[in-house]
Amino acid sequence: MTGRPVRHESLSYEQQRDRFAADMPAEFATLLADLDRVIASGVEDRTTRTVETVTGRPPRSFADFAEAHAASFVGH
CATH class of the missing domain: 1.10.287 (Helix Hairpins)
Structure with a gap:
């Protein structure tokens, strides 16, 4: 920062x-x-299955990621 x-x-x-x-x-x-x-x-x-193949977690869009972690982006 x-x-x-x-x-x-x-x-x-x-x-x-x-x-x-x-x-x-x-x-x-x-x-x-x-x-x-x-x-x-x-x-x-697009969202592919590569993330799931590598991490074992299902893929998601950047918009979904950003929404889930919005609090992390505030106040920095």
Whole structure:
């Protein structure tokens, strides 16, 4: 914990690509921006059995996890 506020800033595809490209090759920046766009479209919005296979506990969505542990995120 740094004690500093965190602010989310939505970027367009082009803004994100250009921001990435400031620190890496343009082709890789484009790939990462494309990947983010695909993920944001919901392609990875799924729950698999991998967690249960590894931990023995049933899988759940991030929303369910966050709701169950909401008190842990307050006041830090």
